[in-house]
Amino acid sequence: MKPVLSPGGLVERLHAIGAARYHDKHPFHALLHSGRCTKAQVQAWALNRYYYQSRIPQKDAAILARIEDPALRRAWRPRVIDHDGEREGEGGIAKWLRLTDALGLDRDLVESTRAILPGTRFAVDAYVHFVRERTLLEAIASSLTELFSPQVIHTRVQGMLASYDFVTPETLVYFTARPEQARRDVDVALAYVTEHATIPETQVAVLQALEFKCDVLWAMLDALHHAYVEPGHVPPWAWEPPR
């Protein structure tokens, strides 16, 4: 049996997972940030990632539905509000649609999600299923990729603004609030995880939950890279770049 990790030791292991397999290590990220994507590739990224954005509040509502402690439900609730907003046109999903609008994608097509890649759909759905089916501890731990997101968002926004004439600060408004939200959210999740994962079995489960979530993000970029960077691999029923 492995030894128990201290809270600090557990956090260190979580960071090591991010360093090894967070999606900023994926080749598509380097293309996107460095300006080496075509406009069609940026469109494909935004179109497919919309599906992820649209499912995040369902994922967080599924976690909310499993929490017994009102205080923790209150602390988790802002995640749903951040994405859905207080009224039509507000919140993270609406902001993501400003990005797809600005990229010239048809809003009905985007919202229908019918033109996304099967690999995108299966990866995102795997995340929603994971938080419903695993322990609450694992469900909460799977959100910890937010440990790594503020830095990546910074790189992405700076890189995309510098590289693409079709990208403006308004286009990327989704990302403005995200680093602060992520830091607030990760404090809640990390406090829960370090308090509840105190034996080797649960600590291993927590680490594997974060690995799983890294795999979700990685598989989404694999699908995108395969279909839209390598030529000739768009499935016949998925979005085709305009010629």
Add this chain to the structure above:
Amino acid sequence: MKPVLSPGGLVERLHAIGAARYHDKHPFHALLHSGRCTKAQVQAWALNRYYYQSRIPQKDAAILARIEDPALRRAWRPRVIDHDGEREGEGGIAKWLRLTDALGLDRDLVESTRAILPGTRFAVDAYVHFVRERTLLEAIASSLTELFSPQVIHTRVQGMLASYDFVTPETLVYFTARPEQARRDVDVALAYVTEHATIPETQVAVLQALEFKCDVLWAMLDALHHAYVEPGHVPPWAWEPPR
């Protein structure tokens, strides 16, 4: 509203879906059958597809658990038996392991499924979730890719035997019984679907269930093709071909 299809009309539409998006249209299939795969690529295919094989009886047990009619449960039950066998070393999963053994893959590694691609895992898990969460009609309809499998198995077995010196009839024993089993199974599923999908709403649901299943098989090959045909895309934690 769309008009109601006759049973024959519905079957015709099912075949049209197969003609458009069954995985024999995927570029990896052509590589595999024509002998243009390296041994490592055949190994990667067998290793990843093991995960699919191992989950099929769970998928069919999930359907079995939802059927209220004993006669239909009896008709569905052989699917589980085919894959699990009557005793250790028998059945489809054990036969698949004879393939991975013959290809020189470590059996513990294969059975652990820890070295498969995330895209494989998410696609296969999507199938298991689908049959649990959708209507029984959709769950049964999603099995109808077996309409198309006997012909593909014939092509695959002939092609692989002719092309690879590391493949023998014994290696491919899994496939020997499959065409006959598939024809028996598809008769059951098709009778159920044509009897129960008699209004446009349920007929559309049936057609979309088959599209979904085609997407599952397609996404598995996309993941495989991306990682093992295009150079440099194996995720760091997945199986690496020996050098």
